[in-house]
Amino acid sequence: MSYKVLIANRGEIALRAMRACKELDIKTVAVYSTADKDLKHLKFADESVCIGPPSPSLSYLNAAAILSAAELTEVDGIYPGYGFLAEDANFAEMCEKSGFKFIGPSSEIIKKMGDKITAKTLAEESGIQIVPGYKGEIPKSEDEVKKIVNKIGYPIMIKATAGGGGRGMRMVKDESALFNSLEITIQEAQSAFGNGTVYLEKFIENPRHVEVQVVGDGKGQAIHLGTRDCSMQRKHQKIIEEAPALDINELALKETLEACVSLCKKIKYEGVGTIEFLYENNEFYFIEMNTRIQVEHPVTEMITGYDLVKAQLRIALGMEIELIQNEIDFKGHAIECRINAEDPITFQPSPGLITKMHTPGGFGIRYDSHIYGGYRVPPYYDSLLSKVITLANTRESAIKRMLSALDEFFIQGIKTNHSLHQDVLRDKTFAENKHTINYLEKEFLPNNYE
Ligand code: ADP
16 A cells, blocks of 8 residues: 655754655655755655745644645645644644544544643643643732732742644742732733633742653554653753753652553543643643654654654554563663754854755764755744753763764854853763752853853
8 A cells, every 4th residue: 555645844843754755665755845955855755845935834833834745746644843833733634624634632622632631631630740820710809819829839830722833831829929920921822822721830949841752652552752852941941951850859750651551541542742841840741732742752762763754654544552661671872962953052053054064973873854965944933953862871872972962063154052052061060960950041141251
């Protein structure tokens, strides 16, 4: 049987998906905006279709244009990647209604998990620990609101149930800012997401970001592929990720992994997904589930040998997960550095022509990227250029190997955050694995760059 997939994305993830399709003998259709006609994966696709001008809203976010391309090329499935339409329940539903397989969970599950209150409720019902808080309707009476918040304890976080991408949340330190912040968050959520429903959470002051990779077959079977630590972040954007997360309380880890699998079994989750937690004082607190492949998926692939993108495609074709839980062999430690087209100090995007470059390679080094010498980085999209991933027996060796890989790696013509990575990799707090989600912005950058 021949199967044909439209890859509804660009950049490194489009190339990653194309490689997986080839290994499975799946035919591919690439779609691109007029700014992206030189993308690497277009050269390897069986067919390619221009879907519009550079602006994402007119191309990669344009559901009608993508579905027209799918009809024109008579594909069976649509691969969403991450970002753009990957977690858009309406798009998934349009695919379903037009007779295309959306490669991921059903639109119904995407909708449920995209609504943070529903997701928290489902997680809690499966035994996952959630951030303590309040997810009922916010009472009209100010006294009642005060009572609820005092019970949670300041500081709190006001979060929009429909929020995403770091938007739709506000921290409140004390009662003086409470009602004003509530009003603003509700108004903003209403105008940004068309849904003004908010809920309250305890603000977790200095946690690590630890997430669990899951895979479900859509029929009630599910497994986990362990944890990743993505605490090195700036403005909620991950910069360095690793697998597994180290120095985690054993009992809390065991219970959390089991509860994550229970959740996936209960909702008959289909495809790959990530359950994200804040981790502090030996406790996991659920924040959200991402119903798609993540940028940092390679670190999990490296320590398990399990190809997550191929798993997405195979499951969409109705095949089994391939592995049962106790067959998964976690080996070594993997680290990923995200090389972005941006100034390493001001973080201003730096698009433009790559005049010359050299990529790293060698034992235990993986390089995932769509860029090449002579490629012009367009200014319209995410600044991610390359992911450098290293695998070694220990965390310490993986860091050493990354430093050596980065020594070989250069990109000329545009600015990148390459030097920031080198500095972080040599940092003592990072080496000791003592950094939290606040470390880069609050300590490392002020101490080293200001
Ligand atoms: P989004 O869907 O917008 O990414 P998340 O719920 O995943 O929102 O939260 C994004 C980030 O905001 C988290 O990684 C964390 O840094 C911070 N955050 C969210 N909830 C809390 C909380 N209760 N306490 C402290 N930080 C939080």
